[in-house]
Amino acid sequence: MSEERTEIASLGEFGLIDHLTRNNETRQASTILSIGDDAAVIDQFGKQTVISSDMLVEGIHFDLMYTPLKHLGYKSVVVNLSDICAMNAIPTHITLNIGISNRFSVEALEEFYEGVYAACRHYNVDLIGGDTVSAQKGLIISITAIGEVTPDKFVTRSGARPNDLLCVTGDLGAAYLGLQLLEREKKIFLENPGIKPDLEGRAYVTGRLLKPEARLDIVEWLAEHDIRPTAMMDVSDGLSSEILHLCKQSHTGCVLYEDKIPFHDETKEVAYKFDLDPTACALSGGEDYELLFTISQEDYDKLRMQELISVIGYMTPPEEGKNLITRKGNKHELIAQGWVAFQ
Known part of the structure; x- marks a missing residue:
């Protein structure tokens, strides 16, 4: 400039x-x-x-x-x-x-x-x-x-039904880690203005925070493959609170599998460097701007090979609660924040 x-x-x-x-x-x-x-x-x-x-x-x-x-x-x-x-x-x-x-x-x-x-x-x-x-x-x-x-093809947060599959696009948690990295460098700079910021070549996580993308490509792909989600929203506030919004609006419970949550390799590397659990970053981080949606099981075969979409769980009747199954197979109640690393 x-x-x-x-x-x-x-x-x-x-x-x-x-x-x-x-x-x-x-x-x-x-x-x-x-x-x-x-x-x-x-x-x-x-x-x-x-x-x-x-x-x-x-x-x-x-x-x-x-x-x-x-x-x-x-x-x-x-x-x-x-x-x-x-x-x-x-x-x-x-x-x-x-x-x-x-x-x-x-x-x-x-x-x-x-x-x-x-x-x-x-x-x-x-x-x-x-x-x-x-x-x-x-x-x-x-x-x-x-x-x-197209008339009446819009998708709300309230249409999910028990047994619908819970899906998410892309990967999660990166923007939150980009924020941690930038905030750390800001603190160092304010204390020592002569020190040049060191983002460690972490272009992916910083890019996910500073220049996110909207998943218009997925909306177009779903239309091309004649898949209409039953409920949908974007992930701006962290995966757990968004899933809880879908459950509340649709009057359902859910099961989320920790080992199905998608991460970029750089997200995991930076999380471990900050002594953070990547799962906690995805669940509570926010600003990922991916799409979270549910589909009926009949549509599963249509998106099985789409690498940009991960099936991360399914919806249940409300009385079954909202649950996270950890990598070790333990069941925890899904809550909106305050995650600690799972044992």
């Missing part, structure tokens, strides 16, 4: 919006009217519309000491698109609202918007509006994501 600094005040609110959106492209045929009027107009061509909104606040959801603004722009979009994917829908549009203090320059905001536009390109989504306001301190980001789904 260049050293020059343009004060936001020099452009004014509308000048700033014009500047940041001057290269905004539309990709969706459904976008009738985009940025530049009082509201956007979209035509979903007979599809049902899915809408989700999320807010990110500096110092609570992200730390700019180790989060590049471009990555933050990308991630801000992705975490919203992930919610649309979790409804079995295809994301199509976003609106973006930001509150910014005068600590940020126009160049800093350009960098943030570069990440936003990169995510829009990658997921074929249109940015169609939003607002930019002054904030007393820090950076506040609010995004609304809009998606479309």
Whole structure:
């Protein structure tokens, strides 16, 4: 990024919006009217519309000491698109609202918007509006994501039935370990500003935190193979609390097998280095943005060979409880947090 600094005040609110959106492209045929009027107009061509909104606040959801603004722009979009994917829908549009203090320059905001536009390109989504306001301190980001789904093909959290298989995409726990690594280096840097951060070449776990992806590929794959999950949500708060959400909304119990939880090799290596149990990182870590879903047993053969999906357990009648079977075959009640290493 260049050293020059343009004060936001020099452009004014509308000048700033014009500047940041001057290269905004539309990709969706459904976008009738985009940025530049009082509201956007979209035509979903007979599809049902899915809408989700999320807010990110500096110092609570992200730390700019180790989060590049471009990555933050990308991630801000992705975490919203992930919610649309979790409804079995295809994301199509976003609106973006930001509150910014005068600590940020126009160049800093350009960098943030570069990440936003990169995510829009990658997921074929249109940015169609939003607002930019002054904030007393820090950076506040609010995004609304809009998606479309064939009528009544959306998937809620409440459709799981006893004997349905419990599935998850990708691997878990990496983002939490990326956070531990970055927080450790931040602490060292604050105590000794002359020391260069050492991320030990751990590109996978840090990347999972700083630049996650939404599993649109899985939503498309499920549609191609005529698999409609019975219940689904994304894993943003840790696997155990998400499974408990599915159980509560669907009025079921569950059995989760510890040895079926998918991990990346680097996740295990970094966990052991921090003296952490990889299982605890997956269960309580969060920010993985994978999809957790249930399917009827008849659909098992269709996804058996899909390497990006792991069957990690099954749903039970509610009276059987919510249980974790450890690697050693012991049964524990599944709880939302406070995990200790299993004996």
